Amino acid sequence: MRRGELYRVHKGTPHDPKKFRVFVIVSRQVLIDSRLSTVICAPIYSSHDGLSTQVKVGIEEGLKHDSSIHCDELVSIPKSLLTYYVSSLSPEKMQELNDALGVALGLH
Numbered sequence: 001m002r003r004g005e006l007y008r009v010h011k012g013t014p015h016d017p018k019k020f021r022v023f024v025i026v027s028r029q030v031l032i033d034s035r036l037s038t039v040i041c042a043p044i045y046s047s048h049d050g051l052s053t054q055v056k057v058g059i060e061e062g063l064k065h066d067s068s069i070h071c072d073e074l075v076s077i078p079k080s081l082l083t084y085y086v087s088s089l090s091p092e093k094m095q096e097l098n099d100a101l102g103v104a105l106g107l108h
């Protein structure tokens with residue numbers, strides 16, 4: 001499990017219209033490798049609003065259609081749910097993700 005990897009996760013909530021959602025791991029690698037049971041992830045949605053906290057992704061990243069990573073909606077997900085690997089972000093997309101996370105967290 002590495003930072004920048006995309007996983008399809010079964011949501012299992014009755015209120016969400018989608019049974020599965022793809023998430024990208026954004027935690028630092030030392031946390032991912034630790035004994036902690038969760039990692040921080042950003043959800044991927046099919047919508048893109050052009051915000052500086054969103055990163056466009058699509059077929060190149062193993063998805064079915066154009067989508068975007070939403071860095072304003074970070075969640076903690078148990079590592080045990082991250083079993084369906086989709087792909088990894090390219091170095092260029094990782095830089096875009098880092099920039100978007102910086103904006104979302106007010107680091108810039």
